Amino acid sequence: MTVFQLRRWGRTTLPLIVMIAVVLLALPPANATTLVHCGQSITSSIVLANNLGCSSGDGLDVGKANITIDLNGHRLDGAGASNNGIDNVGFARVVIRNGVVANFGNWGVHLSGASRNKITGLVVTGSGDVGINLEATSTHNKVSGNTVTGNGGNGIRFIDSSNRNTASGNTADNNGDNGVSIENSSSNNTVSHNETNGNVNHGIRVENGANFNTFSHNVSNSNGQNGISIVSSTNNTVTHNTTDGENKGIRIEDTSTYNKVAHNVASENSDTGIFVKNLSSNNTISHNTTNANANHGISLEGSSNNNVIAKNTVKGNGDGIRLTNSANNNTISRNVVTGNGCDGIDVNTSANTNTVKRNIASRNSCHGIGFTSTANNNIVTSNTADDNSLDGIFSDTNLVTINKNIADRNGFPNGVSNGNYGLTAPPGTPGSHNVARGNANPGECTPSTLCA
Numbered sequence: 001m002t003v004f005q006l007r008r009w010g011r012t013t014l015p016l017i018v019m020i021a022v023v024l025l026a027l028p029p030a031n032a033t034t035l036v037h038c039g040q041s042i043t044s045s046i047v048l049a050n051n052l053g054c055s056s057g058d059g060l061d062v063g064k065a066n067i068t069i070d071l072n073g074h075r076l077d078g079a080g081a082s083n084n085g086i087d088n089v090g091f092a093r094v095v096i097r098n099g100v101v102a103n104f105g106n107w108g109v110h111l112s113g114a115s116r117n118k119i120t121g122l123v124v125t126g127s128g129d130v131g132i133n134l135e136a137t138s139t140h141n142k143v144s145g146n147t148v149t150g151n152g153g154n155g156i157r158f159i160d161s162s163n164r165n166t167a168s169g170n171t172a173d174n175n176g177d178n179g180v181s182i183e184n185s186s187s188n189n190t191v192s193h194n195e196t197n198g199n200v201n202h203g204i205r206v207e208n209g210a211n212f213n214t215f216s217h218n219v220s221n222s223n224g225q226n227g228i229s230i231v232s233s234t235n236n237t238v239t240h241n242t243t244d245g246e247n248k249g250i251r252i253e254d255t256s257t258y259n260k261v262a263h264n265v266a267s268e269n270s271d272t273g274i275f276v277k278n279l280s281s282n283n284t285i286s287h288n289t290t291n292a293n294a295n296h297g298i299s300l301e302g303s304s305n306n307n308v309i310a311k312n313t314v315k316g317n318g319d320g321i322r323l324t325n326s327a328n329n330n331t332i333s334r335n336v337v338t339g340n341g342c343d344g345i346d347v348n349t350s351a352n353t354n355t356v357k358r359n360i361a362s363r364n365s366c367h368g369i370g371f372t373s374t375a376n377n378n379i380v381t382s383n384t385a386d387d388n389s390l391d392g393i394f395s396d397t398n399l400v401t402i403n404k405n406i407a408d409r410n411g412f413p414n415g416v417s418n419g420n421y422g423l424t425a426p427p428g429t430p431g432s433h434n435v436a437r438g439n440a441n442p443g444e445c446t447p448s449t450l451c452a
Contacts (some may be wrong), residue, residue: 071099
């Protein structure tokens with residue numbers, strides 16, 4: 001290298017190297033932490049260096065979009081006397097993660113009008129009201145992997161048109177209201193793979209026009225009222241959930257229509273596995289397992305019409321499937337209803353114009369399929385009702401049509417004949433082409449015209 005080249009290199013490159021070194025020295029270390037104070041507005045990404053104990057106001061406020069607040073395992077504690085643990089009003093794409101938010105007087109984590117945020121890896125406990133609260137059109141947020149327990153109200157809540165959010169992989173237990181609540185026109189949300197146990201009211205609650213939401217693969221046990229409750233809401237999908245130890249496993253009521261409830265397990269509840277009431281129509285209840293519920297496996301009542309109950313397994317309940325109190329125009333089809341404490345399928349009290357077809361109703365302790373005197377204009381066709389303790393098919397009204405059913409070996413509780421029939425109905429009951437064989441009463445069918 002010539003002297004000229006050396007001098008030229010020194011004049012141009014050496015100052016650049018010095019400048020880069022100065023900039024690098026000014027940058028914080030990659031894993032630098034930051035001390036914060038109560039009520040601080042966070043305007044850049046931080047990793048916390050300290051715990052906070054806040055006696056008033058918020059713990060931390062989000063003050064800018066596109067930042068990360070990493071609690072770094074630290075604890076924000078409100079001592080029950082302050083407002084919100086972490087408050088985000090209107091800022092998007094903020095990540096809040098990895099720490100404990102406890103004992104704030106109002107909400108643990110609060111989003112209002114804030115979209116595309118992530119809340120993950122938090123323990124939120126002891127809030128005066130809601131643990132994690134999204135409200136006022138907070139949309140496209142992800143709430144995942146949090147433990148939300150022991151809060152005074154709901155564990156997790158989406159409210160007031162907070163749409164297209166996701167709550168997944170959370171544990172929402174032992175809260176003072178519901179584990180997860182979707183309310184007030186909050187729609188198109190996805191709630192999946194959560195555990196909601198031991199809450200005062202419901203595991204999951206959907207109400208007041210919360211439509212087109214999806215609830216899947218959640219586990220809900222031992223809540224004070226119901227595992228999953230849908231109130232005045234439509235077009236929701238409830239699938240592959242497990243609920244047990246509740247009053248009712250899944251409850252749909254108060255003009256909740258066009259909901260789909262499929263592939264759930266709703267068993268060992270103190271009342272009913274799946275319960276539909278109060279003008280809740282056009283719902284589809286299919287491919288569910290409702291076993292060992294104290295009262296009914298599946299129940300429709302209160303002018304809940306045009307529902308489809310199909311391909312469910314209903315075993316070991318008080319009654320299997322019940323229609324009552326003006327539950328009309330429903331279709332009960334292809335269910336397996338066995339080993340229930342009284343009737344397999346029970347249609348009573350002004351439940352009219354229903355179709356009961358292609359079900360298996362066997363080994364029930366009363367009738368396989370039964371109709372009371374006020375259940376009129378129903379159709380019973382192509383069912384199998386075998387090995388029930390009383391009649392295979394029984395009707396107390398002749399305003400029912402009984403066609404093409406099979407009813408064998410009924411009327412032998414504990415192997416002892418009690419004289420019951422395969423099919424029993426009043427004279428003049430329309431029907432034919434039924435088959436009854438080996439029943440306790442050798443007459444098999446009464447009137448005999450049913451088996452002609």
